[in-house]
Amino acid sequence: MSFFSKLRERLSKSSSKIGSGLDEIVSEAGPAPVQPAPSVPAPAAPAPRPTAEPAAERPGFMGRIFGSAAPAEPRRELDDAMLEDLEDMLIAADMGTDTALRVTANIAEGRMGRRISATELKQALADEVTRIMTPVARPLPLYPKKPQVVLVVGVNGSGKTTTIGKLASQFRTAGKSVVIAAGDTFRAAAVEQLQVWGQRAGVPVMVAPQGSDPASLAFEAMTRAEAEGADLLLIDTAGRLQNRADLMEELAKIVRVIRKKDPSAPHNTLLVLDATTGQNALSQVDTFRKLADVSGLVMTKLDGTARGGVLVALADRFGLPIHAIGVGEQIDDLDAFDARDFATALVGL
Numbered sequence: 001m002s003f004f005s006k007l008r009e010r011l012s013k014s015s016s017k018i019g020s021g022l023d024e025i026v027s028e029a030g031p032a033p034v035q036p037a038p039s040v041p042a043p044a045a046p047a048p049r050p051t052a053e054p055a056a057e058r059p060g061f062m063g064r065i066f067g068s069a070a071p072a073e074p075r076r077e078l079d080d081a082m083l084e085d086l087e088d089m090l091i092a093a094d095m096g097t098d099t100a101l102r103v104t105a106n107i108a109e110g111r112m113g114r115r116i117s118a119t120e121l122k123q124a125l126a127d128e129v130t131r132i133m134t135p136v137a138r139p140l141p142l143y144p145k146k147p148q149v150v151l152v153v154g155v156n157g158s159g160k161t162t163t164i165g166k167l168a169s170q171f172r173t174a175g176k177s178v179v180i181a182a183g184d185t186f187r188a189a190a191v192e193q194l195q196v197w198g199q200r201a202g203v204p205v206m207v208a209p210q211g212s213d214p215a216s217l218a219f220e221a222m223t224r225a226e227a228e229g230a231d232l233l234l235i236d237t238a239g240r241l242q243n244r245a246d247l248m249e250e251l252a253k254i255v256r257v258i259r260k261k262d263p264s265a266p267h268n269t270l271l272v273l274d275a276t277t278g279q280n281a282l283s284q285v286d287t288f289r290k291l292a293d294v295s296g297l298v299m300t301k302l303d304g305t306a307r308g309g310v311l312v313a314l315a316d317r318f319g320l321p322i323h324a325i326g327v328g329e330q331i332d333d334l335d336a337f338d339a340r341d342f343a344t345a346l347v348g349l
């Protein structure tokens, strides 16, 4: 199955919320406007011929020639009330107030007073989402630097381990050599999980005794990656946010230590976000940008949530590159982020 088909299928909670929201908004229209009465009296209608079919269902002349046309879609005049409904629906779909307002205003431009269908509205929304997201849809940049050091940050449970496993596997498939460092040394379960992913991906995972200093593990991993001429070093980190000062110090120390080996490292700092947290993802970006020099985002768990609209809010507010999205727990359920594919799937087109 192509990733786009998977995305369409797995984004269905978000897309059915948005898609059916737009259908409802349009169907809330009152009766179609009354046509002005013809100035010339119409000729008396011929007496209806007895027929099994109601006359209204008979196809017109063009329909008889080209085959029967689909029933016309309901339409609603785009006015202030409809825009307000649209804005509320976008906010409910986790796009955030500012983004919802901007998107609504852009959709209104040039369309006020026109009677539009749900399909036209979906198309207009997909265009707006694509416009916002195109500048941030950038795959993880790869540098000739060996090893390219990728620091992976994010709160516990956001999907860091899984993302590292999936990335490692994809890089391996692309012929790159990879080393993983299990930098959350406090959580034995996290280390074990990373080892399982490493096995699946065929990538060595460097671990340290529970509770030991993650920075010294990072240094050892850097030494090994250099010695082996590895293309990439992926470093997992702890995600405890209860004590930000500790976490900040831990991350800063990892960076200090790897810079002893390569002053330009880390080359990427990926923040992994869980789509099911909705608007909370915005405050996580704020927090992690203060803790680390976040260079790009990965959004996981877009399957199984109706809150996928938050990715639009993130793109609009921060403009940070979105490198990849996750739509499941399997190794091939992560792929580069494509703005048009995402927008189309999100609105249910």
Ligand SMILES: Nc1nc2c(ncn2[C@@H]2O[C@H](COP(=O)(O)OP(=O)(O)OP(=O)(O)O)[C@@H](O)[C@H]2O)c(=O)[nH]1
Pocket (backbone or CB within 6 Å): 154, 155, 156, 157, 158, 159, 160, 161, 162, 163, 184, 189, 190, 193, 239, 300, 301, 302, 303, 304, 326, 327, 328, 329, 333
């Ligand atoms: N449905 C779904 N589940 C995912 C996705 N990505 C990760 N998960 C699941 O989310 C859970 C947490 O993922 P982890 O990769 O362990 O998250 P973490 O950030 O490393 O968390 P810690 O190990 O607690 O630090 C696991 O059960 C994963 O299988 C995704 O894209 N979709």
